[in-house]
């Protein structure tokens with residue numbers, strides 16, 4: 012694919028946003044902002060208090076913990092949802108390994124949307140569990 016993903020298209024493809032109507036997706040778009048990260052930049056730092064959810068519009072990031080790469084995420088994928096759900100510090104570093112453009116949403120915006128649209132919870136939970144399973148089955152050394 013050439014060029015960035017449009018925010019509303021990207022949102023519509025995230026499992027837990029996909030059930031929302033266009034008007035709400037537009038509201039979400041208006042509540043967040045697009046942010047660019049240079050290659051090598053740590054977007055999210057393990058242990059920090061998280062204040063945002065990020066959806067990747069272009070580029071690639073690596074999720075790193077204890078010297079291991081837990082996942083590579085790219086266009087259409089997201090990160091930062093864990094701290095947003097439990098208000099705990101960031102569980103891993105997320106580093107831009109390419110110039111990366113994200114759509115960023117603050118915790119309070121995301122929480123408000125989630126509370127108003129509880130049907131988002133199950134698909135969100137599914138993705139979190141999927142990540143947990145893959146982290147558990149990853150080699151430990």
Ligand code: CMP
Nearest residue numbers: 082090091092093094101102103142146
């Ligand atoms: P959060 O804990 O807010 O900040 C770090 C993020 O890395 C986390 O949210 C998830 O979005 C992401 N992350 C953590 N562990 C994994 C994993 N095993 N697979 C994919 N992404 C992960």
